[in-house]
Amino acid sequence: MRVAIVGASGAVGQEFLRVLAERNFPVDELLLFGSPNSAGRTYTFKGRDYEVKLLQENDDFRGVDVAFVSAGGSASKRYAETITKHGAVMIDNSSAFRMEDDVPLVVPECNAEDALTRPRGIIANPNCTTIIMVVALKPIQALSPIKRIRVSTYQAASGAGAAAMQELQEQCRQVLDGEEVKVDKFPHQLAFNMIPQVDVFTDNDYTKEEMKMYYETRKILHSDVKTSASCVRVPSLRSHSENIWIETEAPVSVEAVRSALSAAPGITLVDDPAHGRYPMPLESAGRDDVYVGRIRQDLADPCGLTLWLTGDQIRKGAALNAVQIAEYLIKVGQLK
Numbered sequence: 001m002r003v004a005i006v007g008a009s010g011a012v013g014q015e016f017l018r019v020l021a022e023r024n025f026p027v028d029e030l031l032l033f034g035s036p037n038s039a040g041r042t043y044t045f046k047g048r049d050y051e052v053k054l055l056q057e058n059d060d061f062r063g064v065d066v067a068f069v070s071a072g073g074s075a076s077k078r079y080a081e082t083i084t085k086h087g088a089v090m091i092d093n094s095s096a097f098r099m100e101d102d103v104p105l106v107v108p109e110c111n112a113e114d115a116l117t118r119p120r121g122i123i124a125n126p127n128c129t130t131i132i133m134v135v136a137l138k139p140i141q142a143l144s145p146i147k148r149i150r151v152s153t154y155q156a157a158s159g160a161g162a163a164a165m166q167e168l169q170e171q172c173r174q175v176l177d178g179e180e181v182k183v184d185k186f187p188h189q190l191a192f193n194m195i196p197q198v199d200v201f202t203d204n205d206y207t208k209e210e211m212k213m214y215y216e217t218r219k220i221l222h223s224d225v226k227t228s229a230s231c232v233r234v235p236s237l238r239s240h241s242e243n244i245w246i247e248t249e250a251p252v253s254v255e256a257v258r259s260a261l262s263a264a265p266g267i268t269l270v271d272d273p274a275h276g277r278y279p280m281p282l283e284s285a286g287r288d289d290v291y292v293g294r295i296r297q298d299l300a301d302p303c304g305l306t307l308w309l310t311g312d313q314i315r316k317g318a319a320l321n322a323v324q325i326a327e328y329l330i331k332v333g334q335l336k
């Protein structure tokens with residue numbers, strides 16, 4: 001298979017290389033693309049060096065079977081035609097196409113079949129916070145439809161990219177060394193702080209990140225569920241966390257939820273409060289699964305449940321989810 005990675009130097013681009021190698025994805029030929037800043041760099045994949053080519057409007061994607069794209073929304077929009085015109089399946093990590101009717105928005109554990117119909121050759125990867133939430137909610141939805149979701153996120157620096165992770169580490173050092181703290185990738189100092197803003201504010205005073213959770217969840221779960229999200233950037237390095245309150249149509253017991261989640265793909269249940277066992281971002285960082293715990297009845301709502309989860313934003317929240325979509329297409333014979 002001819003595989004392309006667009007945005008190869010970014011945090012997600014680098015994770016694509018690791019995930020493809022670890023999962024032994026059938027790569028016969030690999031092409032790396034990037035901006036003028038990253039063109040010319042070399043990266044190693046399975047012992048071979050590959051040079052990043054400049055992404056431009058030409059025929060470089062002729063013969064490419066699948067392109068994993070993570071270079072930002074404007075690059076995705078600008079180069080979608082270039083990437084797909086010779087038949088490549090474009091799996092796009094940006095928000096550019098997620099809510100378009102003719103672009104499926106896919107989390108394989110929830111709606112893999114949606115990937116089969118893609119008139120524009122594009123499949124969108126949802127936002128990381130949505131992905132890790134719906135993986136945990138899908139098995140509960142099968143017990144009783146979910147009417148309402150309230151969620152507070154605790155998002156790691158990794159969500160803002162590799163340079164932002166670096167900035168958090170630098171800021172920590174600057175604080176500890178008594179130096180001036182430099183702020184560039186975040187709206188405020190993140191070190192020893194929390195910022196109740198991820199992405200920009202929209203007209204209703206929710207941020208774009210919060211509205212993504214509202215709209216994307218409905219599209220993936222094929223449901224008119226309403227989600228009210230508060231998204232917060234916290235000073236952890238990678239792996240997002242979420243506290244979720246859901247309201248189901250009929251009451252669902254904690255035991256039924258635990259057993260559904262234990263049997264569900266992509267989830268590790270860590271829910272043993274008596275022994276202080278619950279998911280934490282340090283433990284889920286670098287791992288594939290979404291970790292779920294603290295499952296309990298909502299004291300304020302007889303049809304309500306509360307749960308806590310952590311999931312690696314770069315992995316399941318981005319690169320791994322995209323690769324799993326491609327693996328599904330191979331399984332059903334839509335990618336050779």
Ligand code: 2RA
Nearest residue numbers: 128129155159160198
């Ligand atoms: C963030 N969700 O954490 C974003 C990345 N897609 O900033």
